Amino acid sequence: MGKSFRRSYKFAVKTSLYVTIFMTLISAVFLIVNDTYSEAALLIYAICCFLFSFLVIQYRVEFFIYKKIKKIYENVSMLNASSLKPDHVTTDMATLSQEVQKFAEGKKLEIEALKVRDSYRKEFMGNISHELKTPLFTVQGYIETLLDGAMNDKKVRQQYLERAAKGVERLVYIVRDLDMITKLETGDLRLKQEAFDIVELIQNVFDLLEMKAAKKNISLVFETPYAPLMVKADKERIQQVVTNLLVNSIKYGKKDGTTEVSIQEHSKKKIIIKVSDNGEGIQKEHIPRLFERFYRVDKSGSRKEGGSGLGLAIVKHLLEAHKERIFVTSTFGMGSEFSFTLKKAKKTAVVTDKSGVV
Structure with a gap:
């Protein structure tokens, strides 16, 4: 016994x-x-x-x-x-008590995890509701105004239809981003791995965002001139990653500021790309949640900066699909730095264009 x-x-x-x-x-x-x-x-x-x-x-x-x-x-x-x-x-009552206590502790942790998930779900539903209802109500308002008789005025009709079209475009933008995240999470989005020059890609994104940055007189620059550097990844998706990070930097950067991109060796097989700015920065308590869908540091109802609120979530999922990592460091009031790793296409070193590639 x-x-x-x-x-x-x-x-x-x-x-x-x-x-x-x-x-x-x-x-x-x-x-x-x-x-x-x-x-x-x-x-x-x-x-x-x-x-x-x-x-x-x-x-x-x-x-x-x-x-x-x-x-x-x-x-x-x-x-x-x-x-x-x-x-x-x-x-043995002591043995039974230990087993029941262990079970109770496990259930307590499970309940706490469910509470956190429920809280996140409620917050997520509130955020997506807010993001969708703003353009929906905008479109609805303009269409109802036109139906009430404003369509007879050609000037007002044209203006209201253009504004309604912008609202629809924002809805499409949000739904498209949500669809992309869903595909990334379920593994339905296939990556097309190829070798390409990351320096050239970043410069192309600089050119595309030049006018957007000029509105706030923000300079988009490399830390130093770089020679061509080949990496292996999905070029289109990495361009989206770089674009989202730069757009985010411009959006929250200060006027007359600078957004700087640097490329450094991370390991023998990988490089690390850093996007830093001297903008408003991020408070420490917000950093762990930056990559959640629709999470915003600014809790006010203001949406003056636009965007779907999904940019950083997409960045995280795209890099995870590449089996890469993203890092964030920020000092509130001084600026932020987002950095991510990429696999090299071949054994090359990160050098300036003056020295050449070895």
Whole structure:
């Protein structure tokens, strides 16, 4: 039966001893009264009484405790059912208490995790509702105004239709980004791996965003001139990563500021690309949640900077699809730096265009 019955043995032995002493004393008195007293017979009687009492009490204790424990196990169905077998059931209350406590702690952690997920779900639904209802109500308002008679004025009609078209375009933008994230998460979006020059790609993105940056007089520059550097990845998706990071930098960068891109060796097989600015920066408590869908540092209702709120979430998923990592460092009020790794297409070193590629 093992050590698990140690406590029930102790109980059975003590109880049997008490019963044996009591019954032996009564028997001794009875033998003395009848003048048939015999120490040998009394001793044999005491031993038999003790053994019989011990076996009966031990069996009943085991059976009683087993029934109680089985009921507990049935109520707490997550416990290991194999420990209910009669041949090795534990009647040790300390062992059972530890097992139930372990189960309770596991359930507590599970409940806390579910609460966090529920909170995230509610926040996500609130955010997506806010993002969608703004352009929806805008489109609805302009169309209803036109239907109420404004369409008869050609100038107003043209203006309102253009504004409604912008609202629809924003809706399409949000839905498209959500669809891309869903495909990335489910593995439906296939990457086309190829070798390309990352320096050239970044320069092309600079050119595309030049006018956007000029509105805030932000300079888009390399830390230093770089020679061509070949990497292996999905060129279109990496261009989207660089574009989203630069757009984010321009969006939250300060006027007359600078967004700088640097390329450094990360390991023998990888490089790291850093996008840094001297903008408003990010408070420390917001950094862990930056890559959540629709998460915004600015909790106000303002959407003056536009965007779907999915840019950084897309960046994270695209890089994870490449099995790469993204890092964030920021000092509030001084600026931020987003950096990500990429695999080299061949064994080259990061050098300036003055030195050439080795």
